[in-house]
Amino acid sequence: MNSLEPMSTPELTLELEAFLHCPTPAPWLDWALQNQTLMLIDHANCEKKAASNAMGLMYRHVAHTDLLTKMSQLAREELLHFEQVVTLMAERGITYERIGPSRYAAGLRDHMRTDKREQALTDSLIVGAIVEARSCERFARLAPLLDAKLGKFYLSLLRSEARHYRDYLTLAAQYTGEDINPRVQHFLAVEKWLIESEDEEFRFHSGVPRKI
Template sequence: MIELRAPTVVDLTPIYEFLGSRTTQAWLDAAISNLPLIIQDHANCEKKAAGTAMNLMFRYEFSHDLQRKLAQLIREEMLHYEQVLGIMEERGQEWQHLGAGRYAKGMLKHKRTYEPAAMIDVLIIGAFIEARSCERFAALAAIIDDERLAKYYRYLLKSESRHFEDYLTLAQSLSKDNIDERVAFFKQVESDLITDPDSELRFHSGIPA
């Protein structure tokens, strides 16, 4: 059993303003009807986030501030991964193979191929993934019948809600120019992935087709 402290109320206004769209009722209905899938894909997301941060640590060792932020992020993401595994065990849920959806790949295909632009794009994409995760934690927590799971999603908001800003700060620190134009570009890309029909249900998928 995971010990959870009472979650702090988190102002999600910056996240809602950062994202280009909100989660649709159609996705929420599908998610509630397929909670085991959503829970396991959430675990996959935490593991992938930690892995991505670890890869960035090895690839971009020149930035001490980046190294510190990524080390903290890895610890938090792996803790969350372990916690979600615990929730699966509590629910008697077996691990099943679950392929990746289109979401992250749909943004990464627009990543520039030269440095430091590639790194800046990866960090901006990371910001959108983290912000969308928070938006969906909040949306699910508000309607889910499983109070244990709802409490956990609310608990995650405190730590996860600052990750997108950390990513943006790091991205700007690597750029001589303002990154607002690039952020606006990925804001539209990410919004389209969330609001367009999607053949696969995942934690970050679009409208169920």
């Protein structure tokens, strides 16, 4: 996973399906189609948060040159994506506004180790990889269901998002003295529960809608 070779959308989708423990449930896709304005607002928030998280890692781990380089690149790309989403929203008459986060990221962070600096770094990078992978998987599943312009935009994000998740995993393996797979599988199991369980509010990374 040291580099991203050119891959088609189906190939990327298969890779993500093999990595993640579950696909996005159909009820979430239906929910997203019914809440496209909210989906775009939260998508913009996600891009901004991703850039902020990358910058946070750069500030906390200044001695890791490869991390500084990769996170700097990632932050720039995520901010570009943020600009692109906000521009697309403006074209559709959608105002960017502050909304609360889903429980998704916090649910993953609750399982991070904090006692030792390097363990905290490993877990932060693994969580980053999983969030990017899920985002990429949802772009792929949403794209065929959306209007032509939005669908094309989401497909255009697949390659960079896939590279981000690979970079996070590569860095996690590089900066730890342990096999990261047990931690990766632990977080993927948590992520599966978050994705398949019920949520009251729609967000880009929410679970399925609560049954009434």
